[in-house]
Amino acid sequence: xxxxxxxxxxxxxxxxxxxxxxxxxxxxxxxLVPILTMFFxxxxxxxxxxxxxxxxxxxxxxxxxxxxxxxxxxxxxxFLAADTVAGALIGASLVGVVPERVLELLFGLALAYSAFTTxxxxxxxxxxPAVADPLALRFALSGSYYDQLxxxxxxxxxxxxxxxxxxxxxxxxxxxxxGIGSGAFKVLAMDHFMxxxxxxxxxxxxxxxxxxxxxxxxxxxxxxxxxxxxxxxVAVGVLLGSYGGTRLIVSLRNTTVRxxxxxxxxxxxxxxxxxxxxxxx
Amino acid sequence: xxxxTERLVARLLFFGxxxxxxLMLAGLIALEVHAAxxxxxxxxxxxxxxxxxxxxxxxxVSMPALVRGxxxxxxxxxxxxxxxxxxxxLTPVAGLLAALVGFARERDGAYVVISALLIAALLFGFAxxxxx
Numbered sequence: 001x002x003x004x005x006x007x008x009x010x011x012x013x014x015x016x017x018x019x020x021x022x023x024x025x026x027x028x029x030x031x032l033v034p035i036l037t038m039f040f041x042x043x044x045x046x047x048x049x050x051x052x053x054x055x056x057x058x059x060x061x062x063x064x065x066x067x068x069x070x071x072x073x074x075x076x077x078x079f080l081a082a083d084t085v086a087g088a089l090i091g092a093s094l095v096g097v098v099p100e101r102v103l104e105l106l107f108g109l110a111l112a113y114s115a116f117t118t119x120x121x122x123x124x125x126x127x128x129p130a131v132a133d134p135l136a137l138r139f140a141l142s143g144s145y146y147d148q149l150x151x152x153x154x155x156x157x158x159x160x161x162x163x164x165x166x167x168x169x170x171x172x173x174x175x176x177x178x179g180i181g182s183g184a185f186k187v188l189a190m191d192h193f194m195x196x197x198x199x200x201x202x203x204x205x206x207x208x209x210x211x212x213x214x215x216x217x218x219x220x221x222x223x224x225x226x227x228x229x230x231x232x233x234v235a236v237g238v239l240l241g242s243y244g245g246t247r248l249i250v251s252l253r254n255t256t257v258r259x260x261x262x263x264x265x266x267x268x269x270x271x272x273x274x275x276x277x278x279x280x281x
Numbered sequence: 282x283x284x285x286t287e288r289l290v291a292r293l294l295f296f297g298x299x300x301x302x303x304l305m306l307a308g309l310i311a312l313e314v315h316a317a318x319x320x321x322x323x324x325x326x327x328x329x330x331x332x333x334x335x336x337x338x339x340x341x342v343s344m345p346a347l348v349r350g351x352x353x354x355x356x357x358x359x360x361x362x363x364x365x366x367x368x369x370x371l372t373p374v375a376g377l378l379a380a381l382v383g384f385a386r387e388r389d390g391a392y393v394v395i396s397a398l399l400i401a402a403l404l405f406g407f408a409x410x411x412x413x
């Protein structure tokens with residue numbers, strides 16, 4: 001295989017990750033890292049560096065589209081990103097202090113419970129209106145978007161904001177402590193605690209992941225883990241794929257997005273529990 | 282329908298992404314031209330092997346080194362591509378700056394403060410890692 005063809009295949013794989021990332025509110029690293037290491041022979045540090053590039057490129061491509069369509073809520077994203085970044089800074093300073101396996105077990109159990117509640121909510125298209133949270137009113141954590149499938153404007157307002165903020169902070173601690181992405185946690189916190197429409201949760205997560213990834217990107221860059229020759233096809237593919245994903249999501253139901261998201265939560269819950277039990281590293 | 286601040290941030294994120302990808306592609310094309318003229322080839326397995334073997338690799342890890350690479354005549358192709366990487370890494374910060382400006386125009390003090398705090402946290406992280 002020529003180098004050019006090799007790079008084109010890599011860009012195509014990244015485009016697939018970008019489409020899924022834009023729909024599910026993830027950076028694509030969960031897919032991209034195994035693909036790059038197993039099928040393209042990229043070593044793990046470079047694959048992790050490419051994953052950071054993928055997260056930021058997904059965020060740029062997807063958030064641009066989601067903000068235009070009104071699916072991503074910029075105030076909600078910034079309010080929760082502040083909690084996540086604060087958690088990540090504290091998490092990074094706790095490396096070596098807190099027993100990581102205990103945390104992995106706790107988060108694995110929390111994710112397993114989230115998977116259970118996701119199954120229960122599988123057929124909920126739009127959450128029923130609830131009593132407005134004073135914090136949501138104070139910080140304007142509400143909005144509306146036009147749903148093509150329902151052919152109407154869907155209005156929403158965040159509930160249980162404190163719980164959502166605590167979940168985001170915990171996701172940040174985990175991200176900083178274990179060096180893993182936290183896109184799935186962000187989506188779950190918005191979907192479960194704050195009872196936002198699933199598409200608003202994934203679209204707003206897309207906006208937030210770029211900010212939290214940028215917070216740790218300097219570490220990868222400084223270590224020399226971001227190789228431009230690997231980063232280029234990944235960025236091109238992910239940017240195109242994620243922008244395409246934003247066109248696709250408007251024609252999907254919230255229930256479809258939640259069904260697509262369920263395997264990701266199950267995979268994360270299982271991997272966290274196995275890591276916590278010391279079975280898988 | 283997107284509001285003014287949302288449109289501003291969306292535009293910045295989109296063009297930041299496009300500009301970074303354009304620079305990365307320009308660097309990659311320059312590297313191919315350089316290789317065709319007898320320079321070093323784009324050889325991914327070698328890159329991966331070097332890293333795995335713990336050898337020095339053809340990447341830039343600090344801003345001063347990157348600037349030196351760009352100042353060469355002709356500029357180092359890897360430095361051009363790496364500039365694209367840096368532009369991409371800084372795009373979320375630029376998005377936050379646009380949000381700050383938008384919220385300031387809307388006189389939304391709470392979100393001006395939140396945006397400013399996030400920008401400060403990100404820039405602090407960059408300065409810490411890329412200075413040397």
